[in-house]
Amino acid sequence: xxxxxxxxxxxxxxxxxxxxxxxxxxxxxxxxxxxxxxxxxxxxxxxxxxxxxxxxxxxxxxxxxxxxxxxxxxxxxxxxxxxxxxxxxxxxxxxxxxxxxxxxxxxxxxxxxxxxxxxxxxxxxxxxxxxxxxxxxxxxxxxxxxxxxxxxxxxxxxxxxxxxxxxxxxxxxxxxxxxxxxxxxxxxxxxxxxxxxxxxxxxxxxxxxxxxxxxxxxxxxxxxxxxxxxxxxxxxxxxxxxxxxxxxxxxxxxxxxxxxxxxxxxxxxxxxxxxxxxxxxxxxxxxxxxxxxxxxxxxxxxxxxxxxxxxxxxxxxxxxxxxxxxxxxxxxxxxxxxxxxxxxxxxxxxxxxxxxxxxxxxxxxxxxxxxxxxxxxxxxxxxxxxxxxxxxxxxxxxxxxxxxxxxxxxxxxxxxxxxxxxxxxxxxxxxxxxxxxxxxxxxxxxxxxxxxxxxxxxxxxxxxxxxxxxxxxxxxxxxxxxxxx
Amino acid sequence: xxxxxxxxxxxxxxxxxxxxxxxxxxxxxxxxxxxxxxxxxxxxxxxxxxxxxxxxxxxxxxxxxxxxxxxxxxxxxxxxxxxxxxxxxxxxxxxxxxxxxxxxxxxxxxxxxxxxxxxxxxxxxxxxxxxxxxxxxx
Numbered sequence: 001x002x003x004x005x006x007x008x009x010x011x012x013x014x015x016x017x018x019x020x021x022x023x024x025x026x027x028x029x030x031x032x033x034x035x036x037x038x039x040x041x042x043x044x045x046x047x048x049x050x051x052x053x054x055x056x057x058x059x060x061x062x063x064x065x066x067x068x069x070x071x072x073x074x075x076x077x078x079x080x081x082x083x084x085x086x087x088x089x090x091x092x093x094x095x096x097x098x099x100x101x102x103x104x105x106x107x108x109x110x111x112x113x114x115x116x117x118x119x120x121x122x123x124x125x126x127x128x129x130x131x132x133x134x135x136x137x138x139x140x141x142x143x144x145x146x147x148x149x150x151x152x153x154x155x156x157x158x159x160x161x162x163x164x165x166x167x168x169x170x171x172x173x174x175x176x177x178x179x180x181x182x183x184x185x186x187x188x189x190x191x192x193x194x195x196x197x198x199x200x201x202x203x204x205x206x207x208x209x210x211x212x213x214x215x216x217x218x219x220x221x222x223x224x225x226x227x228x229x230x231x232x233x234x235x236x237x238x239x240x241x242x243x244x245x246x247x248x249x250x251x252x253x254x255x256x257x258x259x260x261x262x263x264x265x266x267x268x269x270x271x272x273x274x275x276x277x278x279x280x281x282x283x284x285x286x287x288x289x290x291x292x293x294x295x296x297x298x299x300x301x302x303x304x305x306x307x308x309x310x311x312x313x314x315x316x317x318x319x320x321x322x323x324x325x326x327x328x329x330x331x332x333x334x335x336x337x338x339x340x341x342x343x344x345x346x347x348x349x350x351x352x353x354x355x356x357x358x359x360x361x362x363x364x365x366x367x368x369x370x371x372x373x374x375x376x377x378x379x380x381x382x383x384x385x386x387x388x389x390x391x392x393x394x395x396x397x398x399x400x401x402x403x404x405x406x407x408x409x410x411x412x413x414x415x416x417x418x419x420x421x422x423x424x425x426x427x428x429x430x431x432x433x434x435x436x437x438x439x440x441x442x443x444x445x446x447x448x449x450x451x452x453x454x455x456x457x458x459x460x461x462x463x464x465x466x467x468x469x470x471x472x473x474x475x476x477x478x479x480x481x482x483x484x485x
Numbered sequence: 486x487x488x489x490x491x492x493x494x495x496x497x498x499x500x501x502x503x504x505x506x507x508x509x510x511x512x513x514x515x516x517x518x519x520x521x522x523x524x525x526x527x528x529x530x531x532x533x534x535x536x537x538x539x540x541x542x543x544x545x546x547x548x549x550x551x552x553x554x555x556x557x558x559x560x561x562x563x564x565x566x567x568x569x570x571x572x573x574x575x576x577x578x579x580x581x582x583x584x585x586x587x588x589x590x591x592x593x594x595x596x597x598x599x600x601x602x603x604x605x606x607x608x609x610x611x612x613x614x615x616x617x618x619x620x621x622x623x
Contacts, residue, residue, distance in 0.1 A: 157578050164528065167492040167569075167581030197495055220604055227608040231596040234488035236528045261605060352575045370575070421495045429493060429503070432510035432581075451497065 017068050020056035024079060025065065030086040032103040038140040039121055040363045041100045042091060044133040044306055052088050054131050055100035059083040061125040063108060080105050092476050097306065099137070099363075111148035114274040114321050122309060136309040139316060140364035146371060149320040153284035153291050155372025156350065156397055159324060162264065162290075163236050165199060168428045169396055171420055172200035172240075174379065174403035179206065183213050187221030189413060193406055194229030194237045196417025200399065201225075203242035205269045205296040215245075215254055223261045240267035240292045240325075248276060252283065259287050267292035267325075270314075274321060281322025292377070293323040303472055310473070312341075312361055315348040319374045327377045331393040334381025338471035339393055349374040350397055358477035375399060383462040384423040384455060388441025391427050400424070410461060415454035422452045486593035488526050491566055491583040504553065504585055508546040508567065516569035516580050517541045518549050520556045524563050524622040527594070527612050539570055557586045562623040564588065588614075588623035 007022055020026070032038050039062075045054035057065075063083035064073070083104045091097040110116035126134050160166055175181070175189045190201045201222075209215035222239045230237045243254035243266050251268070258266045266289055268280050277293065284291040301308035311328075318326050328345040329337035344360035350373050354366045378394055379401035390400055402420050409416030426448040430437045437444060449456035489495060499507075511518055518540050521533035536556040540549060549567075556565050565586035568579050592613040599607040614622040 157576060161578060164490060164531070164582075166579045167583070197489065220606075223608070224606070227596055227610070230528060231594040231610045232486065234486075234526055234528050234594060235490055262608060373575070418495065425493050425495050429496065429507070433503075433506045434510070448496075 013069055013071060013074060015069055015071075019053050020060040020065060021050075021053045023056075023060065023065065023069075024082050025059040025063075025085055026052055026056035027084040027086055030084045030103065032086070032140075033105075035106045035142045035144040036103045036140075037106065037109065037117075037142060037145060038101065038103050038364060040137045040139070041102065042133075042135040042137050042306065043088075043098045043100045043131055044096055045098070046130055046132050049130050051090075051098040051100075052085075055085045055088045055098060055102070057128060057130050058100055058125055058134065059085040059102045061128050062102070062120050062123065063104060081108060083108070094476065106142065106144055109145065111145075112150075112278075114149075114278060114317050118274060118317070126307075133307040135305070135307050136313055138310065138361065138363040139313055140366060141316060141320070143367055143369045146320065146369050149371070150278075150281060150285060150322045151371035152319060152324045152374050153281050153289065153322050154324045156324075156375050157373070159290055159375060163199065163238075165236070167396070168424055169391070169394070170199045170375075170399045171197065171417075171424060172202055172377070172379075172399050172401040173198055173406040173417070174202045174204050174401060175207075176204075176403050176407050178204040179210070180212055183217040183221040186213060186218060187225040189407060190222050190225030190239050191228050192413035193417045194226060194239075195232050196406075196414030197233075197421030198237075198406065198417045199235070200238050200240060200265070200401075202240040202292070202401065203267060205242070205244075205294040207242050208244050215243075216257065219254075219257055219261055219263075223263060226263070236264070238263065238265040238290070240265050242267045242269070242294075243280070244269045244272055248279060251276065251280065255280065255283055255287070255289070259289060263289075265290040265292055267294060268323075269294045269296040270318075271297040274317070277318070277321045277323065284324070285322065290324045291322070292325040293318060293327075295327045305473055310361065312344050312348050315345050315374075316366075319349055319368075319371065323374060325375045325377050325399060327379055329376075330378040330380055330382050330390070332382060332386050332389050332466070333378065334467045338474045340475045341471070341473055342393065346376050346394065346398070349376050359475050361475055373397070377401060379403070381465075381467055383465060384419045384458045385442075385445065385462050385465075387423040387427045387445065388437050391424075391431060392438045396428075405458070405462065408461075409454065410457055411454055416458065419452070419454040419458035422448055422455050423458075486591055488564070488584075488587070488591055488593070490526065490528065492581050493583045498587075499583070499585060501550070504567070505546050505550055507581070507583065508549045511569035511581060512544060512546060512549075514569075514571070514580070516571050518543070518567060518569050520549075520552050520565060520567055522556055522560045522563045522565045522586075524588075524619060525612060525615050526564050526591075527610060527615070529610075533564070533566065536565075539568075553585055561586070562588045590623070 064081045085102045087101040089099045241258045245251045302311040329342040377399040383405035406416035520536035523533035566584045568582045571580040595611045597609040
């Protein structure tokens with residue numbers, strides 16, 4: 001029988017309202033089991049609400065509790081089903097905010113279902129009145145639960161083997177303009193960019209099947225571009241055919257057509273929802289298809305620091321759900337991205353055993369138990385002149401996507417693609433030769449530009465482009481500078 | 486045309502000094518190197534002929550260069566590439582792969598289209614060189 005700490009059984013289950021902390025949702029001595037799921041929330045209690053009570057309420061509302069005492073609890077082994085808040089710390093340099101560590105028994109969740117996991121963890125609790133704001137910062141997923149998920153359909157290792165591309169980041173571009181091109185003109189962009197040296201081109205997130213371009217027509221012209229480019233370079237090439245649609249039935253129909261045409265990769269948008277993502281991941285595994293995920297919509301809940309959820313949690317869920325690619329930031333481009341935070345996202349997608357690292361926002365050690373790795377994608381406002389920085393911040397296992405930075409080249413799309421590929425290969429070669437490529441980057445690129453006209457022009461036109469805005473999602477913990485002796 | 490498979494195909498052909506520097510990089514990482522050659526450069530021809538086994542125990546770039554040069558000498562008009570294998574858990578695949586020799590003339594590939602129902606097309610990438618038997622292609 002469950003122990004109820006300070007209250008006797010009779011007091012605990014007397015009809016009425018008692019504080020969550022006294023209902024068994026606050027257990028400072030609780031030690032999470034290896035099989036428990038742990039969540040870390042940033043809690044901002046309403047004025048006058050005790051932080052421990054607010055945190056216990058979060059534990060309660062994300063597991064078994066309702067606002068009042070119910071006698072039917074006593075028909076269950078209710079202590080098992082109660083999530084338990086076991087630690088509450090003030091957030092450094094953020095008055096009024098607290099980190100609440102909450103642990104959940106494995107039995108609270110259905111195997112292999114992101115939908116079920118999230119219905120508890122980010123369900124009703126986010127609208128709970130006693131907290132002014134609430135943010136899910138990180139989760140520790142136990143191996144026992146991880147192993148009930150498929151994981152990436154293809155994974156980084158197999159994707160590289162299928163593509164026959166090793167030792168460097170992959171290169172991509174999103175077809176622009178995003179909207180309005182006819183299928184025939186759209187396929188032209190695909191062909192030019194791939195022939196010029198990119199590995200992938202991509203539909204944008206909002207290219208589905210609109211009046212100006214229906215999906216079937218687009219797929220046909222894109223595959224003509226892909227195959228023509230493969231024949232003229234001798235390389236494996238791909239175009240992410242976006243199969244996002246209004247229903248699962250339509251998505252399956254589009255995916256099946258992509259497969260029939262010999263495409264190696266399809267894509268979906270995050271807005272299709274967790275269950276649809278898991279379904280497409282199963283389909284992709286069964287059909288040897290790489291599955292690209294565009295994170296459309298994430299910034300509505302991941303960007304602000306006090307409410308919503310951190311993107312690193314999305315990264316964890318999406319690796320479990322089974323996508324092969326996910327947009328995870330560029331550091332230097334036009335979209336939100338603090339370098340430390342992005343390093344944390346990339347490690348979450350690519351590591352097997354990941355130690356905690358507070359500076360990078362990784363609150364828990366995470367063992368991925370050999371689950372396949374998910375390739376991060378860097379896209380949005382990046383260009384060839386930043387190649388040294390991109391390689392330094394993002395590493396080798398990443399798809400670098402230069403949309404404007406390819407298609408906007410003054411000599412045309414092929415020239416834009418060639419500039420990017422030459423910049424990349426040059427930088428990889430310099431890095432491998434042991435040079436200080438981050439510092440010498442501009443000089444290394446200049447030297448290659450002497451023999452490569454397209455690179456020379458790209459460096460000239462984009463040399464002053466940078467996006468230096470302060471990030472909103474930053475680390476709460478800063479490294480203590482090593483004192484100089 | 487110039488086939489652009491491998492890590493450095495968009496750069497000018499690598500000098501021996503540049504090849505040695507890349508081999509050194511691989512050895513510093515503890516990867517095993519091997520040399521492969523082919524006269525069928527189809528993008529999906531995964532299995533090029535192996536010029537011996539991966540050199541698991543060789544720690545000296547000069548030794549690897551000897552094998553690179555021996556292969557290039559034996560097959561001056563074939564494609565020759567250097568691969569490095571990373572046996573680290575979680576990777577266990579090729580870490581880098583770059584071409585170090587190519588035929589003087591590269592005829593490339595044609596694209597064969599077979600028209601199928603519903604405007605679909607079945608594509609075949611055909612290497613012109615493979616019209617001749619193995620060994621007589623370049």
